[in-house]
Amino acid sequence: MQTIFKLFEAYNGNSIVRLSRYPNSIEIKQSELSALNSIIKKYLDSIYTQYGYSYGNNKNIYIFGDIIDTEYISKMVNNRLIFSKLIERNNITTKDEFVNYVKNNLFNLYNIRGKDFSTNMMLLGGTIKKGKRGEEYSLEYFTDFLYKTKGRVINIQKPTNVREDIEGIDGKFMWNDKLITLQVKPFISYNVTNGYIEIISEGSLSFSTIYLVLYKENRNKANEFIILSNGINCDQIESSNGVYKTEIKNIVNIKDIIEIDINKYNL
16 A cells, blocks of 8 residues: 555655546556646647636636636646546546547647537536535635634635645645645545544545645535644555545544544644
8 A cells, every 4th residue: 555645745756646447547657647737738828828818817718709717727737537537438548548649639628629628618617616615615614623723813825826736735824934735625435443544535636735624515414524634644644546544643623523632733
């Protein structure tokens, strides 16, 4: 079993990223995926900059009479859902097939006139709307949690540059002159047993942040949240087939389930 710190470390070009799910699971080096994402970003810039688009700067632009929210375009870079779906649609089975397909189909995938563009926009529409709600709920919960446990009000800011966005930073704030970073991801379920917590999450993890806030939206009851410390102890969080496992001492909080003194952690 490989630790998340080893698997997703942002600066380790040899770390492995798994795209899609069995039986179409494809593994690619982080350095190779970064190079591919650079090609995608360069293509998006070449097409949409003339209409007022800039990566990470969200606004409405007008293209051929259509109104496009540039957030959707920015989210096309390093979007695992788009990658997963194109792998499944085209029965791609190897890394080289995947890389070559993306390089040879930039127009179809990312141009407003491409045959797969509207499909990708619909995929992103659902992801962005749900992700926005989840981020808002989670960051609000984290803010309230710190106020209740530490008696201080924080102002969480969103990423302010492309690097932070790519590294998976969903929020940041200053605490005693130290920059604290947060990543927010959805989770499906968790289980606490024998001193460990196992969490199933569909979100792709960058794990360069100090805290990870996981959320689960529930229709008929309160939303659920889990806060994990990713700072000193991030190399103790293990990953295997979408299940994330760590000792319960790395849990900062699970709403209504476990309360652990935050003074033991980074704040």
